Amino acid sequence: MSNKPVKHAQAAAEFLEDDPHRLFHDERLWDMRQKRDQQMHGMPEWQELRDRASRIKEHTLANLPTYLEQFEENARRNGIHVHWARDGAEHNRIVAEIMGKHDAKSLIKSKSMITDECEMREYLEPRGITVTETDLGERIQQLDHQLPSHVVVPAVQKLTGDVAKIFAKYYGTDPNIKDPHELAEAQREAARPVLLSGDTGMTGGNFIVAETGGFVVCTNEGNADLSSNLPNVHIATLGIERLVPRVEDLGVFVRLLSRSALGSPITQYTTHFRGPRKGGEMHVILVDNGRSDRLAMPQFWSSLKCIRCGACMNTCPVYRRSGGQSYGSVYSGPIGAIIDPTFNAKKFSTLPFASTMNGSCSNVCPVEINIHEQIYDWRRVLAEKHDIPFVKREIMKMAGRLLAQPRLYRVSIEGTEVALKTMPRFVLYNYLNPWGKHRELPHPVKETFNSWYRKNRLKTSTKKEHESA
Amino acid sequence: MSARNTILDKLRRNRVPREDDYELPPVKILGDLDKSIERFEKSLQLMGGEVLPQRDGQTIEDVVRARFPNTTSICSAVPEVEGTLKITDLKTHEQSNEVDVMVVRSPFGIAEMGSIFLSEVELFDHLADVHLAQHLVVLLSREELTANMHTAYRERSEFKTAFYGVLMSGPSATADIQGVLIRGAQGVRTLSLIWTS
Numbered sequence: 001m002s003n004k005p006v007k008h009a010q011a012a013a014e015f016l017e018d019d020p021h022r023l024f025h026d027e028r029l030w031d032m033r034q035k036r037d038q039q040m041h042g043m044p045e046w047q048e049l050r051d052r053a054s055r056i057k058e059h060t061l062a063n064l065p066t067y068l069e070q071f072e073e074n075a076r077r078n079g080i081h082v083h084w085a086r087d088g089a090e091h092n093r094i095v096a097e098i099m100g101k102h103d104a105k106s107l108i109k110s111k112s113m114i115t116d117e118c119e120m121r122e123y124l125e126p127r128g129i130t131v132t133e134t135d136l137g138e139r140i141q142q143l144d145h146q147l148p149s150h151v152v153v154p155a156v157q158k159l160t161g162d163v164a165k166i167f168a169k170y171y172g173t174d175p176n177i178k179d180p181h182e183l184a185e186a187q188r189e190a191a192r193p194v195l196l197s198g199d200t201g202m203t204g205g206n207f208i209v210a211e212t213g214g215f216v217v218c219t220n221e222g223n224a225d226l227s228s229n230l231p232n233v234h235i236a237t238l239g240i241e242r243l244v245p246r247v248e249d250l251g252v253f254v255r256l257l258s259r260s261a262l263g264s265p266i267t268q269y270t271t272h273f274r275g276p277r278k279g280g281e282m283h284v285i286l287v288d289n290g291r292s293d294r295l296a297m298p299q300f301w302s303s304l305k306c307i308r309c310g311a312c313m314n315t316c317p318v319y320r321r322s323g324g325q326s327y328g329s330v331y332s333g334p335i336g337a338i339i340d341p342t343f344n345a346k347k348f349s350t351l352p353f354a355s356t357m358n359g360s361c362s363n364v365c366p367v368e369i370n371i372h373e374q375i376y377d378w379r380r381v382l383a384e385k386h387d388i389p390f391v392k393r394e395i396m397k398m399a400g401r402l403l404a405q406p407r408l409y410r411v412s413i414e415g416t417e418v419a420l421k422t423m424p425r426f427v428l429y430n431y432l433n434p435w436g437k438h439r440e441l442p443h444p445v446k447e448t449f450n451s452w453y454r455k456n457r458l459k460t461s462t463k464k465e466h467e468s469a
Numbered sequence: 470m471s472a473r474n475t476i477l478d479k480l481r482r483n484r485v486p487r488e489d490d491y492e493l494p495p496v497k498i499l500g501d502l503d504k505s506i507e508r509f510e511k512s513l514q515l516m517g518g519e520v521l522p523q524r525d526g527q528t529i530e531d532v533v534r535a536r537f538p539n540t541t542s543i544c545s546a547v548p549e550v551e552g553t554l555k556i557t558d559l560k561t562h563e564q565s566n567e568v569d570v571m572v573v574r575s576p577f578g579i580a581e582m583g584s585i586f587l588s589e590v591e592l593f594d595h596l597a598d599v600h601l602a603q604h605l606v607v608l609l610s611r612e613e614l615t616a617n618m619h620t621a622y623r624e625r626s627e628f629k630t631a632f633y634g635v636l637m638s639g640p641s642a643t644a645d646i647q648g649v650l651i652r653g654a655q656g657v658r659t660l661s662l663i664w665t666s
Contacts, residue, residue, distance in 0.1 A: 083472075135645075222654060247622050266582040268516065271633070
C-alpha cells in the first residue's frame with residue numbers, strides 16, 4: 001500500500017467538475033437521509049433504540065474476548081469451522097487454503113466491506129481463483145476496478161450511462177441503455193450461470209451472535225442467499241467487532257440498520273446462519289486486522305460500535321459533495337475519516353480534515369458514535385505526529401498564537417479588513433489559502449464588532465455600573 | 470502463539486473499555502405491539518409484496534393458478550398445492566433454476582416488517598432452490614403473527630434451532646443504479662402471500 005497521503009481535496013474538486021454526477025450524488029444521498037428521518041419520526045422509541053444499541057455494543061466491546069470464545073464454542077458445536085486471522089494477509093491465506101483443499105477455483109461473493117479491507121481479490125486472482133462479486137453495485141465497482149464508494153450503495157457515484165458503458169464492455173449489452181431495469185436484468189442474467197457453477201460461496205456478516213454461535217447477513221438482492229447456499233462450501237468473513245451477546249439483541253439492531261441506511265424498515269433478506277446446511281461445509285473467519293489495536297485507543301475505540309449503515313455518509317455535506325472515490329479508501333465519509341487513519345495514519349492523514357465539524361454524523365449514528373468529536377481528536381493526533389501538510393500546520397500555529405492574544409488578534413483583524421478591501425486577488429487567493437479556492441472570502445466590514453462595542457456599549461455600561469454602585 | 474491466542478491475548482491486555490464500566494442492558498420489548506393482519510399486510514405491501522385474495526369456493530391451488538395463469542412450472546413444498554412438481558423432486562440446481570413459481574409455507578410472520586420466515590424445515594433442505602425460482606408464493610396462518618422484531622426474537626424458538634433461517638420481506642430488490650428501485654433483482658421477482666387459518 002502506498003504511503004502517500006490521499007489527495008482528498010483535489011479528487012473532490014475533480015468530482016465536482018461534472019454537474020450531472022455532482023448534482024445526482026448530492027440529491028440521492030440526501031434523499032436517503034430524508035427517508036431515514038421519516039422512519040425515525042414514525043417511531044417514538046427511536047432514541048431509546050439508539051441508546052440501547054450503543055450500550056449493547058459498548059458492553060460487548062468491554063467483554064469482547066469472553067464473547068468471542070463463547071461464539072467460537074457454540075459455532076463449533078453447530079459444526080462450523082472457526083478460523084482466526086490477525087490481519088488481511090492471514091485471512092486471505094486461510095481462504096486460499098480452504099479452497100485449495102476442495103480444489104476450488106471459483107469464489108462467488110456477496111458484498112462485504114471486510115474482504116475489500118483485506119484486499120482479498122488482489123491476493124486470490126493471481127493464484128488462479130476467479131472472484132465474482134454478485135451484488136450489483138459491488139459488481140459494477142469490481143468491473144470498473146474501483147473501491148466501493150459507499151458502504152451500502154457501492155456505485156452511488158455513477159449514473160446509468162456509466163453502468164451501461166461498463167456492462168457493454170463486459171456483458172456485451174447495448175452501451176446506450178437508458179433504463180436501469182434493463183441493466184439490473186443484465187446483471188441477473190450474467191450472475192446466474194456463475195452462481196450455479198461456483199464452487200465456493202462467501203458472505204460477510206452484519207451481526208455475530210455469541211449465544212447461538214450464528215451470524216446474520218442483511219441484504220436486498222437475494223444474491224447472498226444464493227452465493228451461500230448453492231456451493232457446498234460457505235465461507236463467512238466476520239470482523240470481530242460485529243458481536244452481540246444475545247439473539248434478542250438482534251431486535252434492536254435489525255430495527256435500526258436499514259432504517260438508518262436506506263430509510264426502508266428492513267432489508268429484503270435478513271438471513272440467520274447458525275450452521276452448515278445438510279451435506280455442506282461452513283467456515284467462519286474471525287478477522288482482527290487492526291481492531292484489537294483500535295480497541296486500545298482511548299479516544300477512538302468506540303468507533304468499533306459501527307454497524308456500517310452509512311447514515312453518517314448520507315448526511316455529511318463534505319461526503320455528498322466529494323464522492324466516495326475521493327477518500328481513496330474502502331471506508332469513506334465521516335466513519336472512514338475516523339477509522340482509516342487507524343489502518344495508516346500517514347496515508348489517510350487528510351481525511352479527518354474533510355469535515356465541516358457540523359456534528360450531523362454523530363446525530364444520525366444509530367449506535368451514537370461521537371464521530372465529529374473523533375474527527376477533531378484525529379486532527380490533534382495527526383498534528384502532534386506532524387502528519388498534516390506544512391502549510392496547514394504552519395498556518396494553524398500562527399492562528400493559535402493569534403487567537404491566544406486578544407490584543408494582537410484585534411489589531412490583525414482590523415488589518416485583515418483593510419487587506420480584504422485593498423489587496424489584489426492574487427495576494428488573497430493563492431496556495432496559502434485553500435479555503436478561498438472554491439469560496440469567496442467574506443466581504444470586508446466597515447467596522448469590527450470590538451471597535452463598535454467600545455464606541456457604543458462599553459462607555460454606557462461602565463457608566464451604568466458606576467451609577468448603581 | 471496461534472492467531473486465536475494472539476488476538477484474544479491482545480484484547481484482554483490492551484482494551485480500553487473494561488467489564489465493570491459497561492453493564493449489559495436487560496432485554497426490553499419496545500415499539501408498537503399491534504400484531505394485526507392489517508398491519509402485516511400494510512408492511513408487506515410497502516416492501517413490495519402482495520396479498521392474494523381467496524374467493525369463496527376457490528382452493529389455494531386455484532388462487533396460485535389465477536395469479537400465474539400462463540405458467541407451466543409450479544413447484545410445491547406444501548400439501549395444499551399439487552403444482553407440477555414437489556420441492557423434494559428437485560435433484561439439481563439446474564433443474565431448480567427452471568422453476569417459475571415456488572409455493573412454501575412460513576411458520577410465522579412479523580407485522581412490523583411484513584416479513585415471513587423460512588428455514589431448512591419448511592424448505593426440506595432445498596435452501597437455494599427457493600431463491601432460484603422466479604416467483605414465490607407463501608402460505609401463512611392468520612394465527613401465526615408476531616408484532617415486531619423484539620417479540621419475534623423473544624417468542625420464536627426457530628431463531629435458536631434453525632441452521633438457516635431467512636426473514637424475507639417482499640421480493641429481492643436493488644437500487645444500486647442511479648437510485649432507481651427495482652423489485653426483482655437476483656432472487657425472486659415477486660412475493661405473494663395467501664392467508665390460511
